[in-house]
Amino acid sequence: xxxxxxxxxxxxxxxxxxxxxxxxxxxxxxxxxxxxxxxxxxxxxxxxxxxxxxxxxxxxxxxxxxxxxxxxxxxxxxxxxxxxxxxxxxxxxxxxxxxxxxxxxxxxxxxxxxxxxxxxxxxxxxxxxxxxxxxxxxxxxxxxxxxxxxxxxxxxxxxxxxxxxxxxxxxxxxxxxxxxxxxxxxxxxxxxxxxxxxxxxxxxxxxxxxxxxxxxxxxxxxxxxxxxxxxxxxxxxxxxxxxxxxxxxxxxxxxxxxxxxxxxxxxxxxxxxxxxxxxxxxxxxxxxxxxxxxxxxxxxxxxxxxxxxxxxxx
Amino acid sequence: xxxxxxxxxxxxxxxxxxxxxxxxxxxxxxxxxxxxxxxxxxxxxxxxxxxxxxxxxxxxxxxxxxxxxxxxxxxxxxxxxxxxxxxxxxxxxxxxxxxxxxxxxxxxxxxxxxxxxxxxxxxxxxxxxxxxxxxxxxxxxxxxxxxxxxxxxxxxxxxxxxxxxxxxxxxxxxxxxxxxxxxxxxxxxxxxxxxxxxxxxxxxxxxxxxxxxxxxxxxxxxxxxxxxxxxxxxxxxxxxxxxxxxxxxxxxxxxxxxxxxxxxxxxxxxx
Numbered sequence: 001x002x003x004x005x006x007x008x009x010x011x012x013x014x015x016x017x018x019x020x021x022x023x024x025x026x027x028x029x030x031x032x033x034x035x036x037x038x039x040x041x042x043x044x045x046x047x048x049x050x051x052x053x054x055x056x057x058x059x060x061x062x063x064x065x066x067x068x069x070x071x072x073x074x075x076x077x078x079x080x081x082x083x084x085x086x087x088x089x090x091x092x093x094x095x096x097x098x099x100x101x102x103x104x105x106x107x108x109x110x111x112x113x114x115x116x117x118x119x120x121x122x123x124x125x126x127x128x129x130x131x132x133x134x135x136x137x138x139x140x141x142x143x144x145x146x147x148x149x150x151x152x153x154x155x156x157x158x159x160x161x162x163x164x165x166x167x168x169x170x171x172x173x174x175x176x177x178x179x180x181x182x183x184x185x186x187x188x189x190x191x192x193x194x195x196x197x198x199x200x201x202x203x204x205x206x207x208x209x210x211x212x213x214x215x216x217x218x219x220x221x222x223x224x225x226x227x228x229x230x231x232x233x234x235x236x237x238x239x240x241x242x243x244x245x246x247x248x249x250x251x252x253x254x255x256x257x258x259x260x261x262x263x264x265x266x267x268x269x270x271x272x273x274x275x276x277x278x279x280x281x282x283x284x285x286x287x288x289x290x291x292x293x294x295x296x297x298x299x300x301x302x303x304x305x306x307x308x309x310x311x312x313x314x
Numbered sequence: 315x316x317x318x319x320x321x322x323x324x325x326x327x328x329x330x331x332x333x334x335x336x337x338x339x340x341x342x343x344x345x346x347x348x349x350x351x352x353x354x355x356x357x358x359x360x361x362x363x364x365x366x367x368x369x370x371x372x373x374x375x376x377x378x379x380x381x382x383x384x385x386x387x388x389x390x391x392x393x394x395x396x397x398x399x400x401x402x403x404x405x406x407x408x409x410x411x412x413x414x415x416x417x418x419x420x421x422x423x424x425x426x427x428x429x430x431x432x433x434x435x436x437x438x439x440x441x442x443x444x445x446x447x448x449x450x451x452x453x454x455x456x457x458x459x460x461x462x463x464x465x466x467x468x469x470x471x472x473x474x475x476x477x478x479x480x481x482x483x484x485x486x487x488x489x490x491x492x493x494x495x496x497x498x499x500x501x502x503x504x505x506x507x508x509x510x511x512x513x514x515x516x517x518x519x520x521x522x523x524x525x526x527x528x529x530x531x532x533x534x535x536x537x538x539x540x541x542x543x544x545x546x547x548x549x550x551x552x553x554x555x556x557x558x559x560x561x562x563x564x565x566x567x568x569x570x571x572x573x574x575x576x577x578x579x580x581x582x583x584x585x
Contacts, residue, residue: 035448059444062478067437067471074441077427078449079372096431097468101438105419105428 003194003223005211007179014178016171016205017114019150021046023157024083024112025053031161032057033081037072039065045085045114065090069097069109076107081161084109088116088129088170095135102166103139110160111168117255118283118300119174119205119293128288134260136168137233143167143186144232146262148207149176152230155184172255174293176205189236191243195225198249198277198311201240203229203262206253209297212304213253217311224311232265240269249277251311255302258282279314281307315358320528323394324354328556329583330390334403334413336576341407341415344566346387348491348551349458351531353391356456360535363453366396369424375453376442378427380435381460381489382416383568388425389413397424433466435459436486440472443484443544454539458487462494465503470515476544477516485535485545486517489525491553493564509548517546525549526556558582 028034028050040063042048051058061068065086072082091098091113102109116129136144143163145156153171160167163186182190192207193214202210207228217224225243229236244250250270252263263280270276283300297303301310315323327350335341356377357364363374379388386406393400398412405411412422416430427442429435439457446453459469476484488508496502505511513519518540522530534547553567554560557579560571571579 057448059479061475062471064471064475066433066468067440067475070434070437070468070472071441071444071475073434074427074438074443075445075448077376077438077442078445078451080445080448097434097437100428100431101434 005193007182007192010178010180012178013175014150015173015175016147016150016153017173018046019153020112020114020157020169020171021049023154024050026154027157027161028054028057031081033079034161035059035075035080035082037061037068037082037084039063039068039086041086045112047085065094066097069094070101072109073101073107076109082109083112085112085114087127088113088132089127091129091132091135099139103142106141106165108164109166111166112171113168114171115173116170117172118288118296119172119255121173121293121296122290124290125287130257130283130288131260132170133232133256133262137260137265141165142233144170145230146170146204146232147230148204148228150178151181152184156230159184159186170204172205174205176208184230187231187234187236189227189229189239192226192228193224195223196247197223198251199225199227199243199247200251200253200311201227201229201262201266202253203232204255206255206302209302209304209307210253213307213311216304216308220308220312222311229262232262235265235269237269240266241273244270244276245274249314251314252280252282253302253307254282256282258284277314279310281310317528320354320358323358324350324528325583326394327354327387327390329580330393330400330403331386332557332571332576332579332583334386334389334406335570336573337403338407339570341386341570342383342568343386343571344493344553344560344563345381345460345489345491346384347555347557347560348526348553349384349387349489350555351526351528352458352487352489352549353387355528355531355535357391357395359532361456364395366424369397373451373453376426376439376455378435378439378442378455378457379417379429380439380457381432381463382429382435384458385413385415385417388417392424395424432460432463433468437468437472439484439486440476440481443476443481444479446483447479447481454483454485456485456487458489461488461490461492461499461505461508462502464488464505473512473515473517480542481544482539482541485547487547487549488512489549489551491551493553493567495567497564512546512548516543518543519546519548521548523550525551556583
């Protein structure tokens with residue numbers, strides 16, 4: 001008997017970046033210390049909803065991401081909770097400010113960075129962040145969220161405001177299925193499907209595609225477990241070890257370079273903890289390129305069929 | 315505190331700079347000595363709400379040492395102001411010390427921002443001033459930037475934002491000693507007409523001919539703010555001021571005096 005899927009699609013789709021914009025409005029109603037900063041991308045990061053709702057609490061810093069981050073650092077010392085919003089690809093451009101300006105003194109600044117991964121689409125490789133998680137993971141004290149759907153995005157934004165310190169929230173441009181809301185705890189992974197033959201660890205909007213892969217695998221007689229992490233740091237070590245030990249064959253699927261992201265997070269957890277078959281499915285040390293999101297997912301081996309095939313071949 | 319007392323504090327801070335860099339065998343004396351008058355004027359006369367017993371008073375004026383490598387100057391000033399004792403100089407740049415190589419707001423009392431990565435302090439100060447306006451906090455934010463530091467694009471991004479948001483609660487002070495690590499400003503990266511450039515960015519600019527003259531420094535810092543405009547003080551200073559062999563010498567940017575040199579400096583700095 002196959003194991004049931006523990007997420008229920010609502011039938012609706014919404015990009016996590018859109019959910020981020022809406023979540024900020026909700027958060028803004030609850031917490032008057034929340035301010036939102038943009039670098040001339042409010043229409044794309046979807047913070048324009050917040051700007052309309054709270055014009056006095058939205059600050060555009062112009063096309064100057066580094067300045068935005070340090071301005072946020074300064075504002076946080078005055079008791080505010082700034083949410084900096086821009087594209088994830090620009091995490092590198094303001095990295096020194098995130099590192100030295102915010103993380104080194106552990107200031108209460110949030111980063112809602114959108115348009116991550118190749119599903120950004122047509123704008124191409126110059127704008128597709130494949131390294132942002134790697135950059136953020138090495139910063140001491142940084143919390144990292146990668147919500148898998150709109151509901152989880154709300155939960156991540158809400159949680160971010162309660163954490164006293166830097167938080168990075170990675171969102172996507174591509175609309176993805178909304179699942180019914182589930183309980184949320186920072187640092188805890190979610191078992192989406194139990195299984196015995198192998199386990200797939202994933203995060204973010206790859207949930208949709210790994211779910212498809214799991215169904216295809218089932219048709220091929222493989223009972224795969226699926227675990228999705230909304231928090232990459234701090235990471236759910238216990239759940240990772242439990243499922244790796246139980247299944248023996250471990251796969252990670254991420255819309256990020258296989259260097260430094262989820263795959264390496266899992267690898268560092270498993271290292272020295274037993275003998276496993278292990279494969280990282282993700283962007284194999286290449287840059288992205290222009291294209292339709294679906295075509296890009298296929299090109300980079302991240303659509304359901306490609307994922308299933310890579311699991312079967314391992 | 316009258317002008318003679320302030321000058322006497324400056325001499326003591328200069329002695330502190332020599333003592334701590336000599337003990338550590340490292341640090342940045344040149345650019346600390348050039349801003350000593352400004353630091354002392356700020357902490358002993360100009361800034362409001364400065365209280366070593368309550369260094370987190372939310373309404374205190376803020377100071378950001380954007381040129382964070384001038385930490386010895388800041389530490390000497392904070393020490394003389396009563397934030398910690400001179401025994402801390404023994405641990406300057408040492409493991410577990412509160413006086414890190416560059417200012418650390420989490421470790422050192424009285425430090426309002428962690429700095430050291432050039433260009434960032436002025437941007438953080440802009441954020442503080444903007445945050446103060448947003449929250450209705452009456453504080454004023456001061457920051458000292460370096461002329462070498464002004465090579466960083468972030469200095470100009472922050473300046474643009476300061477003018478855009480009409481931050482008349484912000485004072486940016488340029489320590490214009492004309493020198494940086496690899497040589498003079500003109501040798502490394504010319505700032506051109508520095509006054510015209512910063513004025514063009516929208517500051518209300520005051521030029522101080524001798525930024526190592528306490529009277530001139532006080533006069534500039536006490537000039538009332540121009541409503542709707544951030545203040546910029548172009549402070550002409552002498553790198554290494556007060557120590558004969560360091561004055562105007564590029565080589566004393568990031569080098570500590572040895573025992574013999576320190577003894578000579580301390581002799582010159584006898585009040």
